[in-house]
Amino acid sequence: MDNNNKLKKIIGPVILVLILAFMISLPLFAQNYTIILLRTILMYVALTLSWVLFSGFTGYTSLATAVFYGTGLYTAGVLNGVLPLPLLMLCSGLISAVLALIIGTITLRLRGIYFAIFTLSSVELIKHVLNWYEINVLGVRGHYVTRVDYGTVYYILLAIVVLILITTYLIKRSRYGLALSGIKSCEEAAVHTGVNATALKVLLFALSAFFIGMTGTVMATGMLYVDSIIAFNLNYSFFPTLMAIFGGMSSMFGPIIGATVFAYLQEYLITRSPDAYMFIFGLVMIITILYLPDGLVGLYVRIRELLLQKAIPQIRRKISGGKHANTAS
Amino acid sequence: MVLLINIILNGLLLGGIYAVTAVGLSLQYGVARILNIAHGEYIMVGAFLTWLVHTKFGVNPLLCLAVAGPAMFILGYLVQTFLFRKLKEKTPTPAEFEGSSMLMAFGILFVIQSIAIFLWGTNIEGYSYLAYSIYLGDIRLSVNRLVILIAALAICLLFYLLLTRTRTGKAIRAASQDPDAAALMGININRMLALCFALGAMMAGFAGMLISLVYQLQTNMGMQYTIIAIIVVVLGGLGSIPGSLIGGFLLGILGAIVNSIEPGLHMAAYYLLFMILLLVKPSGIFGR
C-alpha cells in the first residue's frame, strides 16, 4: 500500500518530465509543418491556461482574452523594429497587465454575467477606438512585423506555457491559493477573514493578462502584418473559454488537453473537409458538452474509475486465481 | 431643432429593431438562464426565410412572419427539449450550467451557420422594400423604418400581453421567478422552459424578418446581432421585457446622435455608453 502511494507520487512528475523533454527536442526531428501547427496549439494552450489562471481561481468568467492578446499583437506591430523581441514581449506584457489593472479595478462591483459582458464589450471598444485613431489621426492602417523563425517562436511559446504552469502551481500551493478558493466559494466570507480579496483578484487578472500579452507579441512575429481589426478578434475571447470548459477545469491538465484537442480538431477538420468543417465542429462541441459534462478530463476520470473498479480487479482475480490460487489473501 | 427631432426620430426607428432582437434573448436568459450566443443565427435564419419567401413567391415580406415565426418556434422548441433540457439534467449547479450552456450554444451556432452556408452560400442577398420617406413639415420619416417600428411595437406589446395576461404566460413568469415553487404548484417546468425558449427563438425570427426589410443579408451576420442583443438586454435589465424595449430605443437614439457628430466613432460610443451604464447600474435600467 505504501509502495503504491509512492509510485503514484512519482508517476505524475515523471510523465511531465517526459512530455516536456519530448517537446523541447521535437523541433530537431519533427517535420517543419508540425512545428508550425504546434505553434498555434501552444498559443491556444497558453491563452487557455492564462484564462484559467484568473477565471479558474476566482470563478469570474473573463471574455477579455482578446483585449490582452490583441494588445500583444498590436504592440508588436507598433513597436516593430524599435525593441528586440524579449524586451518587446516584456513591454506588451506590461501594457496588457496595466490594461487589466484598469479593467479589473473599475469592474470590482460586477459579478457573473455582467463581468463577462463588460469584458466582451471592452474588446469591441478598444478595437473601434484604435481603428478610428489609425484612420483619422495617423492616416494609415496596419503595421508590418518582422518575421522570427518558427523554431524560436515555438520555444518561446513553450517557455511561456511552462512559466504559466509553474506560476499556477506555486499560487495553488501558496496561502494566496487558499484565499482565492475562498473568493470563489464565497466572496463575502473571504473578505471577512481578512484576505484582501479584491486586490488579489485584480492582481491575478493582471498576471494572466501579462502572459496573454506576451503570447500575442510572439504570435505577431508569424503574422507579418497586424491591424486593429485583425488583432482584436472576438474569437480569441471565446475560444480559450470554450477550450477550458471543453477540457474540464477540475484539474490543471484539463485546459491543456482541451486546448490541444480543440485546436488540433479544428485544424484537422479545416484541412480534411473544409466544407463540412463548421458542421462537424459544432456537432462535436454539442456532443462533448452533452455526454462529457466535466470535459475531457472527466472522461479520463470516468475511464480510470471504470478500469480500477471493474477491469483491473477482474484481471487481478484472474491472475491471482491462476497463479496463486492457494495463497489468496 | 428640426435636426434634433430628425436625429431622435431616426434613433427611435432604429431602436425598434434593436428592441425586437433583444426581447427574445431576454426571455431566454431571464427564464431558462441560457446566454444564447446562437441568438443571432435564429435572426439570420428568420431573415433568410423571409427573403426566400418574398423573392420566390412574391409574398409581402411583412406577411412572411407567418413563416419565419413558427419555423423558429419549432426550431427553438426542439433545441430546448433535445439539447438544453438534457444538459440541465446533467449539470447540477446553475453556475456550471451557465458555462456549459454557452459552449453548447456555440456548437449550435456553428451547426446552424454551416447549414445556412450550405443552403444559401456566403453571398450578399436582399431586396428593396418601401425605400422612401414621407415628410411632416421638415420632419422626415423613412417609410420602411416606420413600418418596422410599428411592427416591433406591436410584436412586443402582444408578447408582453401574452406573458402577463394568459395562463401560460403567468406560468412562464412563475417558472422564471421560482422554479421549485412553480413545480410544486403543478407547473410542468420542462414544458415551460421549452415554450419559453421557443418563444424567444420565434421573436428572433420576427426580428430577422424586420431586419431583412432594411438591411442586406449574409449568412455570417448573426454574431453582430447577438452582440447588439446582449448589450440591449443587459442595458434594460436581464429578463425584463419593457427593459429590452427601452434599452433598444436608448441604444438607437444614442447611435443616431453620435452618428450625426462623428460617424467614425459611433460603434465605439455604443460600447462606451454601455460599459459606463453597466458600472453605474450593473443590474440595468429595469433590473431588480
Add this chain to the structure above:
Amino acid sequence: MRKKSLLLFLIACLALALVFTGCAGNSNNSNNNNNGKALEDKDKLVFGGARSLSGPLAIQDESCFGPVYRMWIDEVNERGGIYVEEYGKKLPIELKLYDDTSDMNTMITLLEKSMVEDKVDFLLAPISTAFLHAAAPICNEHGYLLIGAEGGAKELEPLMAGLPYFFSLLNYATHQVDPFVEMLAEHGIENAAIIFIADQHGIEYSGDLVPRLTMAGIDVVFSRSIPLGTKDMTALLEEAKAKNVQALLCCAYPDENFAVFTQCMEVGYNPDVIIFGPGICLEVFPQIFGVEATHGVMGWGAWNEKSSPAMADLAKRLTEHQGGNRNVDWWGQAIYYAGLEILEQAIEKAGTIDHSVLKDVIATETFDTVIGKVWFENGGVPAECYPGQVGQWQNGIFEVVAPSDKATAAPLIPKPPWPTQ
C-alpha cells in the same frame, strides 16, 4: 524542498531533451520545393492555398475570384491539362484548398502547410488586402509564385522590388481615380463628399481622391470614415443633401455600400454622380434592387460583354458554369481570369514549373489574355491593360464609362432620379 524538486525537475527535462536529440541525429529534412532534386514524374499539378470559405471574407470567395478559378480549372482539365515541356505531357489540375475562416493566423498556418507539407505546385492568393500583405513575403521566402486577386495592395508597391515572386493583378486606386476625376471635371461637377470605410481600402481611395479632386477644382465638402459594420448612414447623407453635394463617393465594402445605396433612396438624396466601392460591380446588385433603381449608379471596375468578344464569351461561360446563375463580378473577374491565363501561358512558354524561372517569364513577357495584351511593370499591371476603370449601371448593364478610349457607353451625368414608389 519545493524549490529543490522544481530544479531537479527542470534538470531532468533538459537532460532528457539532450538524449532525445542525440537519438534523433541529423534527420533534418530540407524544405526546398521541386528544385535541386532530379525530376520526378508527375501526373498532375496541385493548386493549393488558403481561402476564406467561411467568416466575414467568405462573400468574396463566392462572388469574386472563387467562380473564376473553379471554372478555369474545369476548363483546363477538359482540355487535358496544362502542357509542361519538362514532363513532355499535359498535366491536369487538382485543387487542394483550405478554409482560413477569415482569420489571419489560420491563413498563414494553412499557407505554410500548403507549401511545406503538401508541397503544392502552385498557390491561389488569399482574400483581402491585409492577407496579401502577410502572404506575399512568406510566399516569396519559400520561392512560391503568388498572383494577387481580391486586394489592391498599393502599399506593397514600394516593397515590390524585394518581392520578385509576387504579382499584383487588380487595379490600384491610382489607376481608377484619375480617369474618374477627369470625367467629373468634364461634366462640370463642382463639389463632392467622401464616405470611406475605416480600412486599407477606404484610406487608399480617399487618400487618392481628396488631392486629385482639389487639384481639379472640385470642392471636397467632407471626407468621413465609417467603421466596419456600420448600418445607419442617414445622418451623413442628410448632411450631404443639405449641402447640395453633387457627387457622393462611397469607398466602402458591399455591406456598407448597399446600405448607403438604400438609404440614399430613403432620404431622397439623388446626387448627380454616385459611385461605390466593391459590391456595386456585382451582378447581384441589380438583381436585388432592380434595374430601375440602379440606373445611373457608378462603381469601380469595369468590364462587360461589349468590351470585347472574348469578354462576352467569358461572361457567358461564367454564367453557364454556375448553373445559369449570372453571378458575375464586373470589376475583377475578367482580370482574375487573365491572371490564370498568364500563369498557364508562362508555364507553357517556360516549359517548366520551376517558380524561379516562371517569375522571370511573367515579369518580362507580354501575354495574350481575355482582356487583351497584359504585361507586368514592377510587379503590377500598367493602367492601359485594364478593360476599364469606372463603370456605370445603365439599364441593367454595367457599362464602362471611363477612360474614354475603353468606354462602352457615354456616362450618364447627372444621374436620373430614383424611381418613384
